[in-house]
Structures are given as C-alpha cells and as structure tokens.
Amino acid sequence: MKVLIALALLSLAALANAAARKPLPARYDHFKVYRTFIEDDEQLVEFKKVHHTIEIHILHDIQGPNRSYDVIVGPLFQHAFERILEDLEVDYKIIVEDLQELLDSSAYDEDADMDWETYHPLDKIYDWVDEQCDAHDFLECKVIGHSYEGRPIKSVRLSKREGNKAIFIEGNIHAMEWISSATVTYILNQLINSDNAGMQRLSEEYDWIVVPMVNPDGFVYTHEVERLWRKNRRPNGYANATGPCYGIDMNRNFDFHWSGAGWNIEDPCDHWFGGDEPNTEREILALQDFVSSFDDGYIRSYMAFHAYGQYVLLPYGHSTTEFPPNYDQMMRIAAAFADGAEDAYGSEFTYGASGLLNYPVSGAAKDWAYGVKNIPFTCTVELRDKGTFGFFLPSNQITEVGVEVTEGLKSLVDKAADEGIFD
Known part of the structure; x- marks a missing residue:
C-alpha cells in the first residue's frame, strides 16, 4: 500500500511539474498599438535602433522611408517610446488603446461547431x-x-x-x-x-x-502561448539574452532569390529570419x-x-x-x-x-x-x-x-x- 501511495504521489508531482512548465498564454492588457510614419532615411536609421533600448514589437518588415509602421508597446515603455518618437520628430498616432480588449473580442469557444463567424483552433x-x-x-x-x-x-x-x-x-x-x-x-x-x-x-x-x-x-502556439507569433516552431540553433531562438519565417525560406532582400532576415531571433x-x-x-x-x-x-x-x-x-x-x-x-x-x-x-x-x-x-x-x-x-x-x-x-x-x-x-x- 505504501508503495502505491508513493507512486501516486510521484505521479501527482509529475503532473504538477508538467503543468508548471507549460507556459501561460501571453496577455496584452493596456498594451497600445502605435502607427508611426517615417519620413526620411535619417528617421529610419534611428527608428531601427529603438528595439535595442526598449521592449517593442514591430509588426512589419522595415524597408524604407515614407512608410507607416505599426508598433506594439507595453505600459512600462509607452512613455519612453513616445519621447523617442517626439525627439526624432516622428509623427504617430495610437490606433489600439488596449490590445487585450481587441483580442478578447475575437475569443472563441472550443466546443462551438465549425463556422465562419469566429476563429477556430x-x-x-x-x-x-x-x-x-x-x-x-x-x-x-x-x-x-x-x-x-x-x-x-x-x-x-x-x-x-x-x-x-x-x-x-x-x-x-x-x-x-x-x-x-x-x-x-x-x-x-x-x-x-x-x-x-x-x-x-x-x-x-x-x-x-x-x-x-x-x-x-x-x-x-498563437492559440496557446503567444498570439503575436509569426514563424514555425523549430529551434533554429541560435540564442539571445532571453534564451534559445525558435522558428523560421517560412515565406522567406523558398529557394528563389533567397535572402536577396528584406529587413532582419539574417537575425535568427527576429520575426522575419529566413534561415541560414x-x-x-x-x-x-x-x-x-x-x-x-x-x-x-x-x-x-x-x-x-x-x-x-x-x-x-x-x-x-x-x-x-x-x-x-x-x-x-x-x-x-x-x-x-x-x-x-x-x-x-x-x-x-x-x-x-x-x-x-x-x-x-x-x-x-x-x-x-x-x-x-x-x-x-x-x-x-x-x-x-x-x-x-x-x-x-x-x-x-x-x-x-x-x-x-x-x-x-x-x-x-x-x-x-x-x-x-x-x-
């Protein structure tokens, strides 16, 4: 009996550890989405450096000036981000006040029948x-x-x-x-x-x-962990300060003029990494x-x-x-x-x-x-x-x-x- 109890306790402990290891879905309460407009090359050079100093998530490949770029910024960095944009004289507006509220508006019921009125897993x-x-x-x-x-x-x-x-x-x-x-x-x-x-x-x-x-x-992964994920989930053999880097942007990985153009396609931890x-x-x-x-x-x-x-x-x-x-x-x-x-x-x-x-x-x-x-x-x-x-x-x-x-x-x-x- 003692052996059975011990085994049961070990099983419960293993399940608890597995549950603890499973990451919780990321939330974006009070995260804002900014639309920035980059006028010239001088602004573009400085804009590309912003993610080295504060935590932001740029939603587009950065290609050139005279374009708008949407950026997700959490509450801890919003003031600093706005200051940087103002110092650079970059025009911007806030297009989403609370990203989590927007995401919640498209929450789905896993038990719902397949239809085209909601997103499905x-x-x-x-x-x-x-x-x-x-x-x-x-x-x-x-x-x-x-x-x-x-x-x-x-x-x-x-x-x-x-x-x-x-x-x-x-x-x-x-x-x-x-x-x-x-x-x-x-x-x-x-x-x-x-x-x-x-x-x-x-x-x-x-x-x-x-x-x-x-x-x-x-x-x-976008349903269970990180809604903003873009790539696949293969560990790509690189790491940064946050740990191992995962994924390849698969629409940058086809063998036709591969790696000939694109922003950050050579940064293995970035959203647009096209592979080695x-x-x-x-x-x-x-x-x-x-x-x-x-x-x-x-x-x-x-x-x-x-x-x-x-x-x-x-x-x-x-x-x-x-x-x-x-x-x-x-x-x-x-x-x-x-x-x-x-x-x-x-x-x-x-x-x-x-x-x-x-x-x-x-x-x-x-x-x-x-x-x-x-x-x-x-x-x-x-x-x-x-x-x-x-x-x-x-x-x-x-x-x-x-x-x-x-x-x-x-x-x-x-x-x-x-x-x-x-x-």
Whole structure:
C-alpha cells in the first residue's frame, strides 16, 4: 500500500511539474498599438535602433522611408517610446488603446461547431476538413507531410471532371494571420457545399487544391502561448539574452532569390529570419514536394493568402525593377479580382508586383511557384484590412472577407480563362 501511495504521489508531482512548465498564454492588457510614419532615411536609421533600448514589437518588415509602421508597446515603455518618437520628430498616432480588449473580442469557444463567424483552433479546422473528405467522393484528401512538432499538414483536392486544370490555394504560412485559414476554409466550403451557380461552375470546370494550414505548430502556439507569433516552431540553433531562438519565417525560406532582400532576415531571433539557407523547413519541403507531385502544366494558378493590407501581390518580391515576362497579363487578372472583390462591400484591393508595391522581400512562395514551377499566374492576396485592426481583425468580419474574396475569385478565374491561363 505504501508503495502505491508513493507512486501516486510521484505521479501527482509529475503532473504538477508538467503543468508548471507549460507556459501561460501571453496577455496584452493596456498594451497600445502605435502607427508611426517615417519620413526620411535619417528617421529610419534611428527608428531601427529603438528595439535595442526598449521592449517593442514591430509588426512589419522595415524597408524604407515614407512608410507607416505599426508598433506594439507595453505600459512600462509607452512613455519612453513616445519621447523617442517626439525627439526624432516622428509623427504617430495610437490606433489600439488596449490590445487585450481587441483580442478578447475575437475569443472563441472550443466546443462551438465549425463556422465562419469566429476563429477556430487547429483541431476544429482539421475535424471539419476530415468530415468534408468523408462526405464527398469528389474530394481527395492527403497528409502531405508533418510539421517539426509532428502535426499533420493536410490537403484537399477537389476534382469533379477529368481534364480540368487546377488552382492551388494555401493558407496560414504565418501563424498569427488567423484570417488566412478562416478565408481559405470559407472558400473551400463554398466550392464544396454552396448552391450558388457561380461557385458550382467553378467547382465543375476547375480542380482546386487547398492546403489550409501550412504552419500548424505556429498556429497552435498563437492559440496557446503567444498570439503575436509569426514563424514555425523549430529551434533554429541560435540564442539571445532571453534564451534559445525558435522558428523560421517560412515565406522567406523558398529557394528563389533567397535572402536577396528584406529587413532582419539574417537575425535568427527576429520575426522575419529566413534561415541560414533556403529549403530548410520540413513544412516548406512538404509543400514543395506536393506541388511538384503533379504533372507539369496541371496547376495554372497558385494563390497564397495572408494578412493584411488588401493587396494582390504579384511576382517578383526581390526586385523593384525586374518583372515577369507576362506581367501585363497578370496585372489584368489581378485587376479582375480587385473589381470583383470591391463589388461585394466596397473593399479596395491594390495590385502589382510585391517588390514595387509593398516592399522588397525574397524567398516567398508565390515567387517560387512562378520562377521555379513555371505556374503562369501566382500571387499573394493580403486580406482585410488596411490597418484599423491589422493582424487582429475581429471575427465578426470573417464572413464578409470570405464573401468578397469569393467574388474576387470568380472574376479572377474568368479573366484568367479569357487570358488563356488554363489552356
């Protein structure tokens, strides 16, 4: 009996230690989000140094002057941050007074059914994918690989007719961009279950290949530990004063002009670290192998969904002067998406080469899909909004985002067909 009691006590102690080791979710009570406007190179040089002296979280790649950058600052450093901005004569405004209140407005119920009125955790998304796969014989569902922590990366291929060309869609390569997988699953649900004649036609005339969650480890981490996490969760072999550094920005890790442009892509502890070399991440390799498993010429469009800014970003990202041979054609197709999306609720999407329009960045999925796999129309769709909520878009906008994107997709596919993309 004493042995049993001792074992029970040891088990309880082990459980208590495990619970103690599990990190509590980060909270952002009274954290503010500042929008700063950097006018010139002199301000930019000093702005880049701020994170060395006080604790801040910059939400964007820093590329150049004449741009705005959103910065999260906790209550302990807000006064100091404002003083620095004033000393630098940097214009700013506070766009979120209490970040935790904003995050709480999109809190989710883990027991709720899958819908597009709230954000959902990974298990709920995957359960819904499995249910759809079991219910429809025109769906081919695969696990294309596993993440660093062993989670499956699932795919759905919808094909109702032999001989169709395919459109490839991927979501949530960046963990914190919850609206990405929400929108991708909305599109997939419409293709599978909608009675809308336009969506039914798209599902009959084209094959659709969907990977709703490229970064499952990072996504789970944003739900359980750190809402602001961007990268995957592989220990990258480096450390700083806070301890080991984790993760690679997987949309900087594709082997096409890798490491050619971007801010802090060489800082292994930063949000945008692209790795010591390209193609290091098992999630990226699984995605590339999956794309490459199809016959050449079958996939005619590759679309990556991200947040935020309301852009349709075309190749290339690494340059402001180099453009694809069929860039004019791609611009006409992107314009069709923007027109269709705007018809729904008036949301305006800007379109053009990402290096020219947004900021130079290299190693992105869309550029690899175009430059290596020769897919003739590729893009990154940056979803709502233009900055009012940014990465923390409230869940009550998910359905509207889904509607406007599906309307944009209808127009995009029709225009791409007119342009001969699917020939």
